[in-house]
Amino acid sequence: MVSCSPQWRRPHAAKPDATLGLATMNSTALLTDHYELTMLAAALRDGTGDRPCVFEVFARRLPDGRRYGVVAGVNRLLDAIADFRFGEEEIDQLRRNAVVDDSTLAWLANYRFSGEIDGYPEGELYFPGSPVLTVRASFAEGVVLETLALSILNHDSAIASAAARMVTAANGRRMIEMGSRRTHEEAAVACARAAYLAGFTATSNLEAGRRHGIPTAGTCAHAFTLLHDSEEEAFRSQIEALGVGTTLLVDTYDITEGIKTAVAVAGPDLGAIRIDSGDLGVMARQARDLLDSLGARNTRIVVSSDLDEYAIAALRAEPVDAYGVGTSVVTGSGAPTAGMVYKLVEVDGRHVEKRSTSKQSRGGWKKALRRHKDTGTALEEIVFQASSEPELGQYDRLVQIPLMRAGRLTDEVPTLEQSRERLRAALVSVPWEGLKLSRGEPAIPTTYLES
Amino acid sequence: MVSCSPQWRRPHAAKPDATLGLATMNSTALLTDHYELTMLAAALRDGTGDRPCVFEVFARRLPDGRRYGVVAGVNRLLDAIADFRFGEEEIDQLRRNAVVDDSTLAWLANYRFSGEIDGYPEGELYFPGSPVLTVRASFAEGVVLETLALSILNHDSAIASAAARMVTAANGRRMIEMGSRRTHEEAAVACARAAYLAGFTATSNLEAGRRHGIPTAGTCAHAFTLLHDSEEEAFRSQIEALGVGTTLLVDTYDITEGIKTAVAVAGPDLGAIRIDSGDLGVMARQARDLLDSLGARNTRIVVSSDLDEYAIAALRAEPVDAYGVGTSVVTGSGAPTAGMVYKLVEVDGRHVEKRSTSKQSRGGWKKALRRHKDTGTALEEIVFQASSEPELGQYDRLVQIPLMRAGRLTDEVPTLEQSRERLRAALVSVPWEGLKLSRGEPAIPTTYLES
Numbered sequence: 001m002v003s004c005s006p007q008w009r010r011p012h013a014a015k016p017d018a019t020l021g022l023a024t025m026n027s028t029a030l031l032t033d034h035y036e037l038t039m040l041a042a043a044l045r046d047g048t049g050d051r052p053c054v055f056e057v058f059a060r061r062l063p064d065g066r067r068y069g070v071v072a073g074v075n076r077l078l079d080a081i082a083d084f085r086f087g088e089e090e091i092d093q094l095r096r097n098a099v100v101d102d103s104t105l106a107w108l109a110n111y112r113f114s115g116e117i118d119g120y121p122e123g124e125l126y127f128p129g130s131p132v133l134t135v136r137a138s139f140a141e142g143v144v145l146e147t148l149a150l151s152i153l154n155h156d157s158a159i160a161s162a163a164a165r166m167v168t169a170a171n172g173r174r175m176i177e178m179g180s181r182r183t184h185e186e187a188a189v190a191c192a193r194a195a196y197l198a199g200f201t202a203t204s205n206l207e208a209g210r211r212h213g214i215p216t217a218g219t220c221a222h223a224f225t226l227l228h229d230s231e232e233e234a235f236r237s238q239i240e241a242l243g244v245g246t247t248l249l250v251d252t253y254d255i256t257e258g259i260k261t262a263v264a265v266a267g268p269d270l271g272a273i274r275i276d277s278g279d280l281g282v283m284a285r286q287a288r289d290l291l292d293s294l295g296a297r298n299t300r301i302v303v304s305s306d307l308d309e310y311a312i313a314a315l316r317a318e319p320v321d322a323y324g325v326g327t328s329v330v331t332g333s334g335a336p337t338a339g340m341v342y343k344l345v346e347v348d349g350r351h352v353e354k355r356s357t358s359k360q361s362r363g364g365w366k367k368a369l370r371r372h373k374d375t376g377t378a379l380e381e382i383v384f385q386a387s388s389e390p391e392l393g394q395y396d397r398l399v400q401i402p403l404m405r406a407g408r409l410t411d412e413v414p415t416l417e418q419s420r421e422r423l424r425a426a427l428v429s430v431p432w433e434g435l436k437l438s439r440g441e442p443a444i445p446t447t448y449l450e451s
Numbered sequence: 452m453v454s455c456s457p458q459w460r461r462p463h464a465a466k467p468d469a470t471l472g473l474a475t476m477n478s479t480a481l482l483t484d485h486y487e488l489t490m491l492a493a494a495l496r497d498g499t500g501d502r503p504c505v506f507e508v509f510a511r512r513l514p515d516g517r518r519y520g521v522v523a524g525v526n527r528l529l530d531a532i533a534d535f536r537f538g539e540e541e542i543d544q545l546r547r548n549a550v551v552d553d554s555t556l557a558w559l560a561n562y563r564f565s566g567e568i569d570g571y572p573e574g575e576l577y578f579p580g581s582p583v584l585t586v587r588a589s590f591a592e593g594v595v596l597e598t599l600a601l602s603i604l605n606h607d608s609a610i611a612s613a614a615a616r617m618v619t620a621a622n623g624r625r626m627i628e629m630g631s632r633r634t635h636e637e638a639a640v641a642c643a644r645a646a647y648l649a650g651f652t653a654t655s656n657l658e659a660g661r662r663h664g665i666p667t668a669g670t671c672a673h674a675f676t677l678l679h680d681s682e683e684e685a686f687r688s689q690i691e692a693l694g695v696g697t698t699l700l701v702d703t704y705d706i707t708e709g710i711k712t713a714v715a716v717a718g719p720d721l722g723a724i725r726i727d728s729g730d731l732g733v734m735a736r737q738a739r740d741l742l743d744s745l746g747a748r749n750t751r752i753v754v755s756s757d758l759d760e761y762a763i764a765a766l767r768a769e770p771v772d773a774y775g776v777g778t779s780v781v782t783g784s785g786a787p788t789a790g791m792v793y794k795l796v797e798v799d800g801r802h803v804e805k806r807s808t809s810k811q812s813r814g815g816w817k818k819a820l821r822r823h824k825d826t827g828t829a830l831e832e833i834v835f836q837a838s839s840e841p842e843l844g845q846y847d848r849l850v851q852i853p854l855m856r857a858g859r860l861t862d863e864v865p866t867l868e869q870s871r872e873r874l875r876a877a878l879v880s881v882p883w884e885g886l887k888l889s890r891g892e893p894a895i896p897t898t899y900l901e902s
Contacts, residue, residue, distance in 0.1 A: 223590075226805065
């Protein structure tokens, strides 16, 4: 009997601490690249680890001809930073594998982030060069957060950015995220959150319901119909268990027969039908006509099956009431990562920047303001040195908010619902061309002010 | 002060159980689509939940013109099934949200998978229609595992499939997986595992080191050089902390100067240099010449920066000793999910299959054998009904192995190292054209035997 249990079980969970008799924390500390800790060891040794630094998270470009990005994951990151603690198990693991020396281990055992973080709140738009997150701390305290910060922000922002395009394409119709089966089981929970942030109505993922309070939805799959001796028996069973307000999946055998059976069993008050295959536009129109002819005028039509923002937009003229979206949203619809980087931009007040070849970056602690027309339409993203903040015009606003002070959350961190509302408002401010689905330039340009 | 702590913390971890005084398990039960439980509720109510069923995981096609897929995630799934238990917290969550009725909740509270699972072991190749996993259980016991099984298998197999192509392209050179920052923080751990399974040498991810025993690697980033007053001081510090066997990153400012400084500081016994920007082929050749001229003939050259299988293959003729691969491997190099489905294929001995439109599937409990030439080269994947197993020829082998019996792991489940070796051997058996990186047909055809 081979045990493979170490391969899945989260080792930092539910283990009693040997010395304290307490459960150890849910540590995020090892969700980190090896080199963050070797850099730390060298910097602690030579004394540069104490130098006050500024690290900046930004994207050099938007993926794939996108017009805007949506910031997501910030609150998950703030939580993960609170849990970024090296307990006995983490220290033992690093010691056994000789990742760093003992004095570095001692430093890590006392680690607790005590610096300042400012950033774009979740639901804010970002553009190339936007200073999405700014971490001010000693080199030692700041460098170790790089991997975790990028993992969370790159993943969640990629999903939210794709989801926002789908929500725009759906033009107010209900959207259900149902992609859990097409991504890592924990990423699925974060995807449900990012999609909801972007305006999706609900998710299929029950853990996202628990962890983030997102509405969950679902009724039956084809398996349920196949399980029964006939489609009619399956529908009857479903109605008995879930009520006539449920959604019946009508395309297991023949859609026309499926719809007739559905209405025969449920009556004209049937909540909805779902179509999960075929040419969805044609199917939806035929289904609507048939439902209407059967008196089921209020029965809604839900469509799913490989929908992305383009397929959703193509169904705009069709009698579709809700979309179920899976693969495309959880894979970022062609852009599964946001490509943000975490760069050291200032050391002890000195601007620093890599100078070789194509990966040049701009040094210095920077902030951003967004300039708007008097109508509220965004005009440009202006990035400036924090040391020389320009006067704000009437239609300008600073984009970053304070997120952490002395290692503690500020009271400005918005809730998920507030972030959802922020994005809704932000999308209204995007110039018309910026909402197009086609590839192109960013919706607004980024301008760097020289100080 | 807004607390956002429920948004990240894994809620099933480290919570004492109120009634038993024990820590609750690390439950995977809610990593599940809502509809699995509503189907369950209806099936328990009408009695069909007890029907003996066979569910099959397979891929209708390989993504993106790929020639083969690599099975991965099976052992993680087996672990996750062991943890698929509904504790008090999970039941409370479902009750509060009225997901299912009380009698279904009572059934879930006692849930423990007791069925049989056969499948392709990790590291095995799969093709369109390969029965990658076969779950035999009552409908009720089997249906609830759909989401979790697909999340894990689709994610891990996508990453392993991409990683295997990169390993082939690298032709024996060392490969370091360093993509954690480009994917969800937990997916990153699974990616490191899948890449290692596929033949990568090491990972940057420390948690993968702890959880899966994978070698971890890393030295310094550009930030470390920028932190110091000069490149020379940075290199000197790194050598002091990590020894002359370390890898110095030489492209922060000017690569030629960087290499000269590196050898001046470390001496000719410097372990390696890393180049992370520019035209890597040209850079590697120049670097090799320069290192040799400086007497550092054994100093290795590591390259990174947006490498995928094509870029790796293009560097084959260059003096590169190791590749660092990030984004492309953790995003599946264009195919971030494997597209496997979990289908009900048999109910109470009756074959079932969806019949409408394009998503047709083949009913019945099926197995597969792989036929080979006498040279060991694979010829075809033969899928047959389990009830009529053909006689095995001399060069045929059954591909599935027993994984669970009566809900317990069999002793045939291989270790990660064994799976790594299995894949290495399997790739040798692929017909020559099947290892090409270009798009095309599957390396071997799938043949369905009619019973």
